[in-house]
Amino acid sequence: MLWMKKFLLSFAMIFWIVLAFANFPVYGQDVSEKNIRIGLFFDKTAKESYTIRSSSGFNILVKQNNENGEFKVIAEIDFTELEVALQNGKVIFLKSGNPISNLSLEISPEKPVYISSKSGIIFFEGKQYRGNIGLFPDLSKKGMTAINELNIEEYLYGVIPLEMAPSWPMEALKAQAVAARTFAVYNLNKWAKYGFDLTANSSDQVYGGYDCESPRTNQAVELTRGEIIYYKDKPVLAFFHSNSGGFTEDFKDWYTQELPYLKSKKDLFSEEVADVWEKHFSFEELGNYLKTMGFDPGDITDFIISERSSTGRVKKVIIKGTKGEKSFSSNEIRNLLSLKSTLFEVNKNITTERQIYAITGNGIFSLNGFDASDKVYIESKNGKNSLSDLLNIYIMGKDTINKLQAASGIKIIGRGWGHGIGMSQWGARVMAEKGYNYKDILSFYYTGVTIGR
Numbered sequence: 001m002l003w004m005k006k007f008l009l010s011f012a013m014i015f016w017i018v019l020a021f022a023n024f025p026v027y028g029q030d031v032s033e034k035n036i037r038i039g040l041f042f043d044k045t046a047k048e049s050y051t052i053r054s055s056s057g058f059n060i061l062v063k064q065n066n067e068n069g070e071f072k073v074i075a076e077i078d079f080t081e082l083e084v085a086l087q088n089g090k091v092i093f094l095k096s097g098n099p100i101s102n103l104s105l106e107i108s109p110e111k112p113v114y115i116s117s118k119s120g121i122i123f124f125e126g127k128q129y130r131g132n133i134g135l136f137p138d139l140s141k142k143g144m145t146a147i148n149e150l151n152i153e154e155y156l157y158g159v160i161p162l163e164m165a166p167s168w169p170m171e172a173l174k175a176q177a178v179a180a181r182t183f184a185v186y187n188l189n190k191w192a193k194y195g196f197d198l199t200a201n202s203s204d205q206v207y208g209g210y211d212c213e214s215p216r217t218n219q220a221v222e223l224t225r226g227e228i229i230y231y232k233d234k235p236v237l238a239f240f241h242s243n244s245g246g247f248t249e250d251f252k253d254w255y256t257q258e259l260p261y262l263k264s265k266k267d268l269f270s271e272e273v274a275d276v277w278e279k280h281f282s283f284e285e286l287g288n289y290l291k292t293m294g295f296d297p298g299d300i301t302d303f304i305i306s307e308r309s310s311t312g313r314v315k316k317v318i319i320k321g322t323k324g325e326k327s328f329s330s331n332e333i334r335n336l337l338s339l340k341s342t343l344f345e346v347n348k349n350i351t352t353e354r355q356i357y358a359i360t361g362n363g364i365f366s367l368n369g370f371d372a373s374d375k376v377y378i379e380s381k382n383g384k385n386s387l388s389d390l391l392n393i394y395i396m397g398k399d400t401i402n403k404l405q406a407a408s409g410i411k412i413i414g415r416g417w418g419h420g421i422g423m424s425q426w427g428a429r430v431m432a433e434k435g436y437n438y439k440d441i442l443s444f445y446y447t448g449v450t451i452g453r
Helices: 011-018 152-157 170-186 215-223 268-272 283-292 330-337 425-433 438-445
Strands: 035-041 049-053 058-063 071-077 081-087 090-095 098-106 113-117 122-124 127-129 132-137 144-151 228-231 276-282 300-308 314-321 324-329 344-349 357-360 363-366 377-380 383-386 392-396 401-405 409-415 450-452
Touching: 035 152, 049 144, 071 098, 113 122, 122 132, 144 152, 152 170, 152 215, 170 215, 170 228, 170 425, 170 438, 268 425, 276 283, 283 300, 283 314, 283 330, 283 409, 300 344, 314 330, 324 330, 425 438, 438 450
Parallel strands: none
Antiparallel strands: 035 144, 049 081, 049 122, 058 071, 058 113, 081 090, 090 098, 113 132, 122 127, 132 144, 228 450, 276 409, 300 314, 314 324, 344 409, 357 363, 377 383, 392 401
16 A cells, blocks of 8 residues: 555755754744645656646746746647657647747746646646646756646645545544645755755655545645644654554654654554564575675675664664675665564574474474574583574484584564654554544654644
């Protein structure tokens, strides 16, 4: 389910936190009439031409030079399908491959050309959007950056159903709407270098445009219209995730800066529906994964959790091999192994190449392929040793000596889904089902905040 897919935190996101607060609205300012610019195609995805459609024809617009950024219609086109292309620094409009006469406009990052549908909904590259499509040369000047500029509330119509199932309780949907609105407001101008505010992908918030809208999530947006989360009269960095696994994470455990409203706490609501998951990897598989990152460990001999956060999430892992060892951050190992979260334990498996048996007072049992977590021991006059602690183990039979191959892989057992910072979406659902309203939910997951317009 797409709303379950959570974006991963990366250290490249640190600069969000030091954005100039001068651009932020303060408590009491209405953000519901603000426009937001969403990057659809840019940088490596920018194209030289795009296809647009409208059942009612198009308006070609430019922005007025005023504080409100109002649009002015400079041309109208009655065709229902067009191609727009970049040619010598100008945007041209083509019908059936032929340029439309007297319609060639110079464009730049400072002066984009905008296209809107006369009916209000425009088809752009196969998807439908509200608002306007803006075009200007990308940084390479070989293609055009394409943005969707629209009212922030209409933007949320295309976000909330991809972040939370529309069938969920209304109070949970309202909490999600306020968190997503706050996230957007906090990050205005995040991608100013490319000429827009937010991307449409999981680097920010997944945005699907008009195609993904749902009546219930639209209602949640409207019932909270203009409301955002404030800490000391300024918008918060409103992180959210799928399921905390029972503990929300403290922001300071991941970044050098402390954010007082993103504190760790016991989350019994998420614990009720915590997703418990497992993944198994042979050491041969791990070695192949590491080689894709440019590190050849040789034969892997160990997988060690070397550091955890205050809530028990893995912060650092050391992988040892016959050619050396390497330390990995939580995000690196999570991305490498496609783990749902970093709240996990590791069991080291022991497998054998042959069928080997041990005889005890209770009978005969096979050692083939047992899990080290089963706590099987060998006892000698020098003491008792767990098989999982021994690298080279041999069992002597009547006629042969067989090596018991140890530590051949790992089993990762985890809880939750996502980074654990801020609001747990599944926790919000449980709270709503128990009768809490959206402000209760937000006040639980964001410490010491106020919610208002």
